[in-house]
Amino acid sequence: MLTKQSQDFAKWYNELVLKADLADYSSVRGCMVIKPYGYAIWENIQKEFDKKIKELGVKNAYFPLFIPESFLKKEAEHVKGFAPEVAWVTHGGNKKLKERLAIRPTSETIIYDMFSKWIQSYRDLPFKINQWVNIVRWEMRPRLFLRTLEFLWQEGHTAHETEKEAEIMTKKALDIYQDFAQEYLGISVISGKKTDSEKFAGANYTLSIEALMKDGKVLQMGTSHNLGQNFAKAFNIKFLDKQEKQKYVWQTSWGVSTRMIGGLIMAHGDDKGLILPPKIAPYQTVIIPICKNAKEKNLIKSYISKLELKDVRFEVDWSDQTPGWKFNEWELKGVPLRIEIGPKEVKEKKLTIVSRDSLKREVISLKSFDVNKILEDIQKRILDNSKKFVKNNTFIINNFSEFKKIINKGGLVKSFWCGNSKCEEKIKQETKATIRSIPFKQSESGKCIKCGNVSKTQVFFAKAY
RNA sequence: CGGGGUGUAGUGUAAUGGUAACACGAGUCCUUUGGGAGGAUUUAUUCCGGGUUCGAGCCCCGGCACCCCGACCA
Numbered sequence: 424m425l426t427k428q429s430q431d432f433a434k435w436y437n438e439l440v441l442k443a444d445l446a447d448y449s450s451v452r453g454c455m456v457i458k459p460y461g462y463a464i465w466e467n468i469q470k471e472f473d474k475k476i477k478e479l480g481v482k483n484a485y486f487p488l489f490i491p492e493s494f495l496k497k498e499a500e501h502v503k504g505f506a507p508e509v510a511w512v513t514h515g516g517n518k519k520l521k522e523r524l525a526i527r528p529t530s531e532t533i534i535y536d537m538f539s540k541w542i543q544s545y546r547d548l549p550f551k552i553n554q555w556v557n558i559v560r561w562e563m564r565p566r567l568f569l570r571t572l573e574f575l576w577q578e579g580h581t582a583h584e585t586e587k588e589a590e591i592m593t594k595k596a597l598d599i600y601q602d603f604a605q606e607y608l609g610i611s612v613i614s615g616k617k618t619d620s621e622k623f624a625g626a627n628y629t630l631s632i633e634a635l636m637k638d639g640k641v642l643q644m645g646t647s648h649n650l651g652q653n654f655a656k657a658f659n660i661k662f663l664d665k666q667e668k669q670k671y672v673w674q675t676s677w678g679v680s681t682r683m684i685g686g687l688i689m690a691h692g693d694d695k696g697l698i699l700p701p702k703i704a705p706y707q708t709v710i711i712p713i714c715k716n717a718k719e720k721n722l723i724k725s726y727i728s729k730l731e732l733k734d735v736r737f738e739v740d741w742s743d744q745t746p747g748w749k750f751n752e753w754e755l756k757g758v759p760l761r762i763e764i765g766p767k768e769v770k771e772k773k774l775t776i777v778s779r780d781s782l783k784r785e786v787i788s789l790k791s792f793d794v795n796k797i798l799e800d801i802q803k804r805i806l807d808n809s810k811k812f813v814k815n816n817t818f819i820i821n822n823f824s825e826f827k828k829i830i831n832k833g834g835l836v837k838s839f840w841c842g843n844s845k846c847e848e849k850i851k852q853e854t855k856a857t858i859r860s861i862p863f864k865q866s867e868s869g870k871c872i873k874c875g876n877v878s879k880t881q882v883f884f885a886k887a888y
Numbered sequence: 889c890g891g892g893g894u895g896u897a898g899u900g901u902a903a904u905g906g907u908a909a910c911a912c913g914a915g916u917c918c919u920u921u922g923g924g925a926g927g928a929u930u931u932a933u934u935c936c937g938g939g940u941u942c943g944a945g946c947c948c949c950g951g952c953a954c955c956c957c958g959a960c961c962a
Contacts, residue, residue: 424924452954504962529962563889563960570961623962631962646962713922747923765922775922 425755427694432638436689440567443697443756445684453565453572457681460756461568463705464684465575469555471607471702472577472679475599481551481579486533488556489524494532497657501531504624508560510572526559531625531650531676534580535658542672545584545664549592550672553579558680568685569642569888576680582660582672586651589673593649596677597630600645608683609700609805610634610690611813612644613835613883615860620844623676627651633859633883635813636689639833641859641885644686647677685888690809691780697757698780700805701798708737708794709758713746713765726769730762735794754779759801760794780804826872826884830856835885839878841871849873856884 425442426434440446445461457465473483489512496502505528512524527533534552542550555577565571579596583589597614604612612632622629626648633641654660655671664670691698701707710730712723727739738758740749746763753761763775772789778801816834820826829836831854840846840858850873851857860883868879 508961560961617962621962626962629962643962648962711922715921743921745921745923745925747921747925749924750922751924763922767922 425694425696428637428692435692435694436685437567439688439692439696439755445688446567448567451572453562455565455567455571457575460705461684464687464699464703465681467703467705468607468683469577472599472603473555475603476553476577476579479551479595479599480549481553481581483554484552485554485556486530486537488527490527490530490533492523492525494536495525497532498625498654500653501625505529505560508562510559510561527556528558528560529676529678530554530556530578531580531654532658535654535660535674538580538582538672539658539660542582542660542662544662548582548584548662548672549588550582551579552581553577566685566888568688569682574681576678578676578678581675582655583674584662584664584670584672586673589649589651589675592675593628593630593647593677596647596675597632597645600632600647600677600679603679604632604634604644604683605806607700607702608687608690609702609802609809610644610686611806611809613813613860613862615862615883617646618844618847618858618861618882620847621857623648625650625653626676627653631860633885633887634686634690635816635835635885636686636888637692637812638689639816639886640888641835642682642686642689642888643859644683645677645679648675650674650676691805692757695751695782696755698805699757699759701759701802704757704759705736706738706756706758707735707798708732708760708762709749709753710737710739710762710764711746711749711753712739712741713763715766719766722766722769723764726764729789730774730794731792732794735798750777754782760797778804780808820872821869823872827854830854830884830886833886835859835883837881837883838872839869840880840882841874841876841878842880843871843874843876846871846873850884854884855886857887859883859885859887 426438428435443460444458446458447456449456495505509528510526512526513520538550542548557573557575559573561572562570581592583592601612601614604610612634614630614632617629617631623646628649630647631643632645634644635641652671652673654674660672661669662672688697710727714720714723757779759779761777768774773786774789774792775784775786777784780801817837818829818834819837820829821838826836826838847858861880865880868877870876871878
């Protein structure tokens with residue numbers, strides 16, 4: 424039995440990851456093994472997402488895992504931000520290296536070193552590269568999928584002629600993240616700009632998508648950085664423009680990781696287990712045959728072969744567990760649609776179907792069965808529920824004592840902020856809440872929730888993962 | 889890196905310093921199958937090293953590992 428969400432959310436999460444067979448702890452501290460069921464989700468995310476990236480004219484490549492220390496140091500802010508969590512290679516075989524090699528905590532430096540060789544003319548721009556790789560960050564407190572020493576991600580890197588182009592690209596990358604989160608993962612996200620204290624080390628600014636989890640905490644699920652010319656100057660990435668002038672490129676970088684899977688679990692899951700949206704579920708449908716003997720088994724087998732399941736990822740569970748056991752097991756694993764077929768269904772030419780999100784049992788005729796329609800409905804319902812959840816847990820607050828009360832309960836709090844990082848810091852210390860996002864569209868004005876100064880900026884506060 | 893805690897079967901727990909127990913899981917066999925089936929049977933050098941004691945899972949010392957709370961974590 425799974426721990427209830429309301430009883431201990433962290434425990435519920437850990438148990439679910441293990442019991443649903445998504446991942447397991449490895450013998451290496453802070454590192455996890457992604458098991459086939461969890462990896463299948465990642466593969467589906469990759470497959471769909473890769474298409475979207477390529478539609479933007481981005482090409483996949485692969486750069487080294489090792490980054491010379493001198494590269495990391497070239498951009499001052501960058502090294503400052505990442506130094507505390509870098510793993511270092513100091514020896515090759517038994518021989519000490521002249522220069523330490525960092526195991527990539529992110530690949531800006533090793534990629535831009537190459538950009539400086541490859542980009543010479545305005546004809547080479549824009550230059551757009553992506554890689555699907557592993558990343559190592561030596562985190563103090565790891566959690567399955569959410570923060571592990573090694574994780575998998577996608578990182579896109581682009582170089583442009585003008586500041587404007589880079590700005591547009593930064594937003595475009597964020598837009599595909601947002602679309603993907605909503606259309607595929609069924610998670611309603613909040614998009615906006617990060618404050619200076621939360622931005623990427625080395626960026627001019629960072630945009631992000633943030634998602635509200637069922638415990639009221641917020642998870643950052645994807646970021647897109649406008650790097651300006653910071654790295655271009657550090658790595659000497661110059662091009663000759665049409666007027667034959669040497670200019671530095673304008674750059675962006677953006678990434679999403681296996682953390683998304685953690686978000687998927689905590690945004691949709693319930694006391695019965697995972698709820699996976701059909702578009703990325705490893706199995707979209709599971710068929711549970713219910714039979715007492717070989718004769719019934721054969722009848723059911725031939726009945727199943729009549730089902731229209733073209734282009735559907737499905738599994739028929741012929742294991743010798745009892746039906747009840749199978750129901751619970753596949754609910755735990757979050758399979759969107761379950762079809763139960765026993766002698767009754769065969770005889771009456773019907774199907775018993777249960778959607779994972781609603782758990783309502785329905786009996787329909789074989790003729791009226793339209794699996795694609797059902798899966799589309801489930802996909803839509805999951806997103807609708809997510810939207811409702813965000814709406815019901817977003818609070819507009821104007822005074823600080825109420826702010827503290829609401830933040831403590833969990834959820835998103837929208838308040839005015841004067842823009843001063845001191846107010847941001849004080850709020851963090853007093854409430855543990857951080858500014859997750861500054862929405863792009865601002866209309867009203869009001870008073871800073873902390874200092875009371877007049878402000879035109881409304882921001883989202885929340886406790887974060 | 890600071891503060892606290894815990895290491896017992898695959899998992900979760902129990903055992904005033906005195907025969908290591910229970911549940912689940914897993915294996916084998918039989919009976920079962922419409923919401924986590926039943927019976928029989930099998931499943932342990934109590935994290936590692938030392939010490940105290942007639943006797944240590946329990947007490948003491950050292951190590952290692954893990955967990956929680958901080959700090960840290962675009």
